[in-house]
């Protein structure tokens with residue numbers, strides 16, 4: 343029997359979620375997360391994955407993982423600092439450093455725990471962190487864990503950032519000050535103003551931390567947002583994930599040798615959580631080899647993204663300030679947006695609705711992520727379905 347206070351808490355909290363339309367039903371996929379997915383025996387055009395380059399189902403990654411499974415077994419058997427570090431983990435870190443054009447890199451089990459690890463290894467009570475108000479949840483949690491004072495600045499508002507950076511610096515209250523931003527913001531697909539952020543950072547001695555989960559493999563010929571702006575030697579922490587464009591799972595920090603050395607000595611998930619399975623590391627190595635060997639997948643991704651965005655605009659939808667393959671289709675009112683997503687699904691397109699409080703009220707949208715693996719025929723079919731649903735629901739514009 344569970345505790346009465348727990349039961350009461352769970353029942354009333356779940357009820358509240360459901361009443362506010364915030365309860366998420368999870369649909370299991372019957373197979374891989376490719377350009378087409380199957381749910382409840384029904385094939386659907388998939389516009390909701392982060393599998394930007396289609397690498398999650400790539401034969402070359404599968405073969406590399408299979409070979410490593412045979413060679414090393416399934417689990418790593420220990421944390422990295424005891425004896426869970428295998429040569430394939432080190433190979434991955436060397437390749438990541440080369441990919442990001444930094445001196446060194448450290449790999450973690452996920453992007454989420456990378457932010458838990460890296461921020462608190464360097465920042466502490468007595469420090470301050472300037473954080474974009476739209477930063478990812480794992481950054482928010484990582485900041486909280488560090489016990490540093492968190493100062494939020496308005497989204498991509500450089501005047502606001504500079505004013506708060508100046509005030510923090512001049513207060514003399516903080517031993518160290520860091521500025522943290524997503525490289526690409528996942529709800530609108532806009533890119534952080536890194537050149538301005540780096541200038542401000544240099545003016546006020548801020549540590550720079552860029553979480554490029556949605557930019558790595560996508561921007562800067564694959565190397566990410568920092569490379570896109572030519573700032574590789576002016577950013578202290580380049581965070582990335584191996585779970586999105588790379589198609590596998592994991593996270594990493596790329597930076598100066600001394601920083602990586604410190605993270606290997608002090609970051610808690612590296613010290614206290616078992617190393618990623620070696621087959622996962624091997625698949626990531628294969629993905630990086632593909633990315634550094636050819637730009638073909640990126641080119642196809644950007645081509646498909648432009649094609650899909652232009653298609654939506656031709657039908658009369660607004661797509662907002664996106665600069666990347668994240669393509670919102672703004673519907674507006676919350677219930678209408680959710681209905682739109684359900685109707686798309688009925689017709690054969692899987693694309694999730696994103697509404698308040700994740701985005702501002704009245705700006706509900708369907709978030710589309712076309713990938714390199716979609717064919718033009720799939721995108722055309724999806725656009726046709728968008729057009730039909732728009733007509734049927736009587737939406738204007």
Ligand SMILES: *Cc1c(COP(=O)(O)O)cnc(C)c1O
Nearest residue numbers: 452453454478480553555583585
């Ligand atoms: C997705 C994401 C993460 C989490 O990465 P995982 O590898 O999925 O744990 C962290 N930061 C940002 C900005 C993200 O978009």
